[in-house]
Amino acid sequence: MTTDVRHPRAGGRARRAGAALAVAAGASLIAGCAPTGASDMTDAPEASAVAALGTFAAVGDSITDADSRDFAAGDLGAASWATYVVDDGFALAGGWAQWGATTERMAESVAPVEADVLVLLAGTNDVAFGVPFDESAANLARxxxxxxxxxxxxxxxxxxxAFPERAEDYNARLDDLSGDRGWRxxxxSAxxxxxxGRFEYGMSSDGLHPTAEGARVLGAAIAAALREG
Incomplete structure (x- = not known):
């Protein structure tokens, strides 16, 4: 199933995300369908955007891209967690994010980025499509x-x-994988x-994608991890 999802934007950073995809329960869950044009890693922000706390690159799916006009270029939306990492004092140096992207799609699409740290938030669509974790792990390494x-x-x-236990199992295995690979x-999402294992009230409007407030919570936790170094 492919649904073209494009979010209207208006106003400043306080804008809420546009219409979110509904969670589909049943034989399969299609998470964040419909790429709206992946962010091109070659369109990285200008060097003058570098902030005092350092730079980060990000790779992800709709949780990362959210309502951003041009994620890789740093034109971020209020429902992207990266917005709040930038607000905390870090600079986005580039990256790749696309609605509906699996880890395989990410691995096929990413390119080198110069930054201090890579933030990887990936796997919702793998879980939705029933991708075996071993395949996800190999894609993350790629x-x-x-x-x-x-x-x-x-x-x-x-x-x-719709499937809280699947996300929890994926995260537990992701934690183990990170330890094995030397990643942090x-x-x-705690x-x-x-x-x-479901969303707290007000943190999602569709049971799958964070609201702007949910994205702020995600971003704060990621920024804290970056500060710890």
Missing amino acids: IVDAVGITDVVVASIPPMD FVDA DLRTAD
Whole structure:
């Protein structure tokens, strides 16, 4: 299924994300369908955008791209967690993010970026499409190799209200993988999650994508991990 999702934007940083995709329960869950034109890693922000705390690159799917006009160029939306990492004092040096992207798609699309750290938030669509974790793990390694940044922060994927146990299992295995690979794992979604593994009230409008407030929570946790170094 392919649905073309384009979000209207108006106003400043306080804009809320446009219409989000609904969670589809049943034989399969299609998360963040419909690429709206992936952010091109060659369109990185100007060097003058570098902030005092350092630079980061990011690779992800709709959780990362969200309502951004041009993610890789730094034109971020209020529903992208990267907005709040930038607000915290870091500069986005480039990256790649696309709605509906699996880790395989990311691995096929990324290119080298010069930055201090790579933030990788990937796997929601793998979980949705039933991709075996071993394949996801291999794709994540390919992404890291292709981007060429040795300091890697791997963020947990947000809850999936239709299948909370699948997201929790993926995150547990992602934590183990990060330890094996020498990456830094951060459970950035911890404060989005209820005890039963679903979204806290107000953190998602569709049970899959964070709201702007949810993105702020994600971004704050990721920025804290970057500060720890």
